[in-house]
Amino acid sequence: MSTIVQASNQAATPPRPTRTASPCDHCTSQDASFCGALEGQAHGRLAAIVTGRSYPARQTIVQEGESAEWLFNVLSGTVKLFRTLPDGRVQIIGFLGEGDFMGLPPAGLYEVSAETVTPVDVCVFPKRSFDRLLGESQALEHRLFAMSRDEVVAAQNHMLLLGRKTAQERVATFLVARVKQPRCGRSVALLDTAPWIDLPMSRMEIADYLGLTMETVSRAFSKFKHQGLIALDGPDRVQLMRLDRLREIAAGA
Amino acid sequence: MSTIVQASNQAATPPRPTRTASPCDHCTSQDASFCGALEGQAHGRLAAIVTGRSYPARQTIVQEGESAEWLFNVLSGTVKLFRTLPDGRVQIIGFLGEGDFMGLPPAGLYEVSAETVTPVDVCVFPKRSFDRLLGESQALEHRLFAMSRDEVVAAQNHMLLLGRKTAQERVATFLVARVKQPRCGRSVALLDTAPWIDLPMSRMEIADYLGLTMETVSRAFSKFKHQGLIALDGPDRVQLMRLDRLREIAAGA
DNA sequence: CGTGCTTTTGAAAATCATCAAGTATAGTGG
DNA sequence: CCACTATACTTGATGATTTTCAAAAGCACG
Numbered sequence: 001m002s003t004i005v006q007a008s009n010q011a012a013t014p015p016r017p018t019r020t021a022s023p024c025d026h027c028t029s030q031d032a033s034f035c036g037a038l039e040g041q042a043h044g045r046l047a048a049i050v051t052g053r054s055y056p057a058r059q060t061i062v063q064e065g066e067s068a069e070w071l072f073n074v075l076s077g078t079v080k081l082f083r084t085l086p087d088g089r090v091q092i093i094g095f096l097g098e099g100d101f102m103g104l105p106p107a108g109l110y111e112v113s114a115e116t117v118t119p120v121d122v123c124v125f126p127k128r129s130f131d132r133l134l135g136e137s138q139a140l141e142h143r144l145f146a147m148s149r150d151e152v153v154a155a156q157n158h159m160l161l162l163g164r165k166t167a168q169e170r171v172a173t174f175l176v177a178r179v180k181q182p183r184c185g186r187s188v189a190l191l192d193t194a195p196w197i198d199l200p201m202s203r204m205e206i207a208d209y210l211g212l213t214m215e216t217v218s219r220a221f222s223k224f225k226h227q228g229l230i231a232l233d234g235p236d237r238v239q240l241m242r243l244d245r246l247r248e249i250a251a252g253a
Numbered sequence: 254m255s256t257i258v259q260a261s262n263q264a265a266t267p268p269r270p271t272r273t274a275s276p277c278d279h280c281t282s283q284d285a286s287f288c289g290a291l292e293g294q295a296h297g298r299l300a301a302i303v304t305g306r307s308y309p310a311r312q313t314i315v316q317e318g319e320s321a322e323w324l325f326n327v328l329s330g331t332v333k334l335f336r337t338l339p340d341g342r343v344q345i346i347g348f349l350g351e352g353d354f355m356g357l358p359p360a361g362l363y364e365v366s367a368e369t370v371t372p373v374d375v376c377v378f379p380k381r382s383f384d385r386l387l388g389e390s391q392a393l394e395h396r397l398f399a400m401s402r403d404e405v406v407a408a409q410n411h412m413l414l415l416g417r418k419t420a421q422e423r424v425a426t427f428l429v430a431r432v433k434q435p436r437c438g439r440s441v442a443l444l445d446t447a448p449w450i451d452l453p454m455s456r457m458e459i460a461d462y463l464g465l466t467m468e469t470v471s472r473a474f475s476k477f478k479h480q481g482l483i484a485l486d487g488p489d490r491v492q493l494m495r496l497d498r499l500r501e502i503a504a505g506a
Numbered sequence: 507c508g509t510g511c512t513t514t515t516g517a518a519a520a521t522c523a524t525c526a527a528g529t530a531t532a533g534t535g536g
Numbered sequence: 537c538c539a540c541t542a543t544a545c546t547t548g549a550t551g552a553t554t555t556t557c558a559a560a561a562g563c564a565c566g
Contacts, residue, residue, distance in 0.1 A: 083413045085505035091416040093409050106402040112409060138391050145394060148401040149359040155408035156346050156364060160336045162415035163344040163464030167554070203513060211416030213555060218514055234563085235513060252338035420522065456545065466523055471546055487531085488545060 023052040023123060029075045032099025034143045042137040049129040054121050061114040061122075062103070068110045069127050071103035077120030078200045081112045082208065092209035094154065095201065101147060103127070118200045162211045165252060170210040171220035172249035175230065175240060195243065199236045276305035276376060282328045285352025287396045295390040302382040307374050314367040314375075315356070321363045322380050324356035330373030331453045334365045335461065345462035347407065348454065354400060356380075371453045415464045418505060423463040424473035425502040428483065428493060448496065452489045 024047040030036035035046050052075075055061060061072065064083060079096040093112050096102060103125075105111045134141050161170055178197040199206070207214045221238075224230045229246055231239040240246055277300040283289035288299050305328075308314060314325065317336060332349040346365050349355060356378075358364045387394050414423055431450040452459070460470045474491075477483045482499055484492040493499055 083409060085413070085417060087505060089417040089505065091413040093412055104402065106399060106406060111406050138394070141391070141394055141398060145398040145401060146359060148398060148405060149357065151405050152401060152408060153359060153364050155405060155412065156336060158412055159346055159408065159415055160338070160344040162412055163461075164338060164342040208416075214513080215515085215556085216554060219554095222514070252340060252342065467545080468524080468547085469522060472522095475546070 022047040023050060027075065027123070029073075029098050033073055034099075034101055034140075034147060035073070037143050038137070038139055042133065042140050045133050045137070046125070046140075049125055049133070051124045052121065053124050055116045055119065057116055057118050057120075059116050061116065061120075062110045064110055064113045066110050068103055068105055068108055071125040071127060071130050072101070072114070072122045073125075074098055074100045074102075075121040075123060078117040079114050079120055079122075080117050080201065080205060080209075081114050083112050090208045091211065092205060094158075095209070101144070104130075104144065117205065167210075167212055167216045168220050168223065169249055169252055170212060171206075171217060171224070172246045174206060174210060175224075175238065176243065176246050176250045179240065179243065194231075194239050194241045196237065196239050199238060203235070275300040276303060280328065280376070282326075282351050286326055287352075287354055287393075287400060288326070290396050291390070291392055295386065295393050298386050298390070299378070299393075302378055302386070304377045305374065306377050308369045308372065310369055310371050310373075312369050314369065314373075315363045317363055317366045319363050321356055321358055321361055324378040324380060324383050325354070325367070325375045326378075327351055327353045327355075328374040328376060331370040332367050332373055332375075333370050333454065333458060333462075334367050336365050343461045344464065345458060347411075348462070354397070357383075357397065370458065420463075420465055420469050421473050421476065422502055422505055423465060424459075424470060424477070425499045427459060427463060428477075428491065429496065429499050429503045432493065432496070447484075447492050447494045449490065449492050452491060456488070 024030070024035070035043060038046065061079065074096045076098055081093040081096065081102065082090050083093060084090050095117065102114060103110070161173055165173065175197065178199070179195045203214045203217050207217045210217065221230070221232070225232060229240070229242045231241055233239070277283070277288070288296060291299065314332065327349045329351055332355070334346040334349065334355065335343050336346060337343050348370065355367060356363070387397070414426055418426065428450065431452070432448045456467045456470050460467045463470065474483070474485070478485060482493070482495045484494055486492065
């Protein structure tokens, strides 16, 4: 029997700590996650407080302003983090994938909302227990601090994009960033092939991430297609035919 | 004799560790800084590796891409952090003031450039020594982690601004954010008075922070002035006559 | 093979940027 | 002390990119 708890279709009920054996035992996301780098003891303690949980696509996980009682680590699928203005304008802060962590704001409230883009599996930690571990394991805090600094750098990159890049530069940046880095030791031959990328999110979500409208994003895609820089196989599967050129555009050259 | 070392007018020579007695002894910025919250021993060890340093206005402190050998804590004055595109477009990531810390990127290179806006005093830590302390003092790491999370939240706010707010909303947000929070126990009467704010940075720098042009920023100032929302006493001293209204505009209502 | 959705494309409108003067301010030297 | 210069800021006119509004084209699903 699985330890993964199916989320109800209704929004954002806090995940109940339905505990059985540790879901970590067969977890394949540990390499990509903060937990993977931990020593035996700290890892065991994390495993003792974790719960698995699954969400269908397009479901709210947490909302901006809620009390931050839970922390989440994404095991599979894509989550969007976003903030909104009172009149409904949306800015997507980032997309989370396997190994990404969320839910440790400086104060007790979530600062951003989180919603699934695809079906998503996460592991969930109760904040109280997690905070206790954080005080006991320097390795854990060290790892999370490092991730936080990465997050700051990513945010700085995105501020540059939002403040100063043109629509085409933004879209090119987005496409290029979604190319999966080949693992070390991967076949060199593949490096020269035009890579494929998946776009699980809608054009609207890409727009909300890039500070544009859906239409402007779509036009950029079309232009890149006509220029032979990309090829589309359905709206959510893209081949980057001229990665070099796209990288130049993305860099603002 | 002061332990503060005057920076040369030439750019960015790494500060030499000219050591004498600890500059922390008479430092008045500790309440505002990460170091203030530290226990005796950790504080003493920090004091043992710190050097004071001053920069004149408009001088480069560090440049994006340089090896991050030094960490800085701002004691007084204003510093701007920014990133640039190859063709010269600039995005200012933030302004640092008293108590703000910089120089701990995830990798070994600075991710942003830093330049003084006003004359600035900082204290400087060599990265090697600082990293060692970081491994030894959990309190220090804890404090910096908390600051990093604050930085993430600030970045998220700014992404919302850059991606989704109008020019006027951006300028209003900027003005409102510069109001100094009254300390607890401050006279309540003052809360209702229209507050004054300082703008040590140029219109161009405000524009580069808000993802606008100088002209657009200037027009927003003029419009607010004609609407009676602000009053200008010289370009760098502003009174927020209708803080409530400015807050509404800033929030995007 | 409709039906409803997302995406694409087109035309018009708006915001903001660019280009260009003009004004104020501070600093300098006579 | 005052004129002069340099600089920053403001204001105006024009233009371009992007948004908005609108409709058509794909696509998935029953």
